[in-house]
Ligand SMILES: Nc1ncnc2c1ncn2[C@@H]1O[C@H](COP(=O)(O)OP(=O)(O)OP(=O)(O)O)[C@@H](O)[C@H]1O
């Protein structure tokens with residue numbers, strides 16, 4: 001029996017001005033425990049994969065391997081390497097600590113778990129850059145998936161592809177991840193769209209160990225697709241320069257010890273996505289403007305986490321006062337929250353069990 005574990009962290013994207021650019025890996029995780037017989041099974045006794053699931057999202061996540069996001073991504077990776085199906089008698093238990101649709105990178109974690117699962121099941125030994133190519137064919141903004149894969153405070157960009165590769169990378173998601181009909185056996189129809197090479201590039205910034213992340217999580221879901229739908233397609237030069245100035249300062253300011261709250265609080269402001277998302281997150285402007293380093297000693301900066309609705313406060317101390325005051329502001333809007341103090345962690349791991 002081959003047994004291995006895949007562990008992928010939650011992530012917070014944007015950190016204020018770095019829309020679709022920066023991501024931070026955090027200490028909540030999606031863990032898969034995978035097992036299957038290592039000796040080949042005779043063709044006629046092929047057994048379909050079995051998935052069990054606990055934790056966040058367990059009441060809504062599909063347990064059919066041809067519908068579940070993680071296993072569909074794994075099958076995409078396998079099919080791109082001419083492996084048409086999962087190994088026989090595959091058993092996967094997923095335990096998830098990352099809430100769905102809250103801005104903590106649940107879908108990015110599920111996609112990275114799927115890429116790592118495909119890589120391990122196919123014994124493909126893909127390098128990090130290639131793993132990222134596969135993830136970027138599914139989740140097309142690089143901030144969450146890159147931070148989930150490599151860990152830490154990470155900046156990334158997508159390479160401008162030539163015409164042929166742009167076409168290969170622009171295929172509809174339904175072709176990358178088709179809804180596999182359960183009775184179709186191995187005959188999935190079209191050849192899968194193999195990703196171009198070298199789509200995403202990244203660098204890891206420094207991070208001051210004194211900084212923790214307070215995740216203030218409203219008790220409602222907001223899909224990333226909906227939160228992207230309210231954004232404009234064009235911006236003024238003034239607003240772009242506002243964000244670029246802050247992002248340039250922020251990436252180094254968060255590595256300094258001790259971190260400087262005056263510098264960071266202003267550097268975590270944003271004019272590219274948060275002003276537009278306020279319509280979807282009642283209380284957002286009040287929380288980010290009323291909780292400051294002056295009112296809450298220990299606070300460094302505060303922003304929307306990813307597409308929201310979670311608020312991310314970076315702080316060295318005073319975590320409870322920050323979160324409880326955010327709770328009061330959200331309560332005025334009729335919204336309840338939960339909160340957690342999270343550490344910045346390393347990236348994904350795959351650990352083989354040896355017997
Ligand atoms: N562990 C998982 N297994 C299967 N599907 C998942 C898993 N985690 C997330 N998903 C799918 O992803 C959806 C949430 O994705 P969405 O991009 O809207 O939010 P998010 O990733 O949590 O937030 P953000 O991208 O802003 O950080 C869920 O509703 C579910 O369909």
Ligand SMILES: N[C@@H](CCO)C(=O)O
Nearest residue numbers: 013019020224306307
């Ligand atoms: N950068 C993305 C992250 C969400 O997954 C957004 O803000 O839409």
